[in-house]
Amino acid sequence: MVLISKILFFTSHHGFYTVILLFLILGSLSYLTRKIWFLVLALPLSILNGLCGQFLNAWFLNKYGVESTAIITSDVETNSTLNEMYIHDYEAVVKKQDGKYISTFFSTTSASIYPIENAIRIPRTEISFPVKYIPGYEKNIVILYNESEEGKALIKYSKLAPVNSARIKYEADRTNKVFIAEYIVALEAYTASYDDENYKMKLEELKEELKQLK
DSSP: OHHHHHHHHHHHHOHHHHHHHHHHHHHHHHHHHTOTHHHHHHHHHHHHHHHHHHHHHHHHHHHHOEEEEEEEEEEEEEEEEETTEEEEEEEEEEEOTTSOEEEEEEETTTOEEESOOSOOOOOOBTOOEEEEEETTEEEEEEEEGGGSHHHHHHHHHHHHHHHHHHHHHHHHOTTOHHHHHHHHHHHHHHHHHSOOHHHHHHHHHHHHHHHHHO
């Protein structure tokens, strides 16, 4: 597992050198075996690593790694961009199983984040956040963003959005049965995940209002 983690760390954090190694290794195999398809494989594998390297690393570490915490100690904005946003270089310290810390690094484009999605979310500096790694090579980490305080707050906000949308419709027309029903559904979904007494009280009020309108 440690060897696999080291390989995935290298391929996901050093894409340019990975391309060179792929062409050297597969080119040598092609020359020795006189089979051109070894060399032909180098290009698609290089592209595949560039597109999916960090995602494969994230999946591997989340499945086989152990949980711990890390803290970002440095966040430097570079001159390079990705999707019109500046790429950042990060340094962090990772807590090992013996309680001591080890330094690591990653960037916006090489960070492994779980769950895997089309978004790059990095925790703030100086805030402890959950990670996973393979013991013996702790510098290769996957960020468990949804389990961090920022991630939890983001999930809560996203689940609250339908409630606010339904509330605005309801406040525009408090006699509209469709709006009341939509508000009830939104509150039921939210209170199923979050034990908020105020929203539960509002839910019961709306149910009574709906009964009276029928």
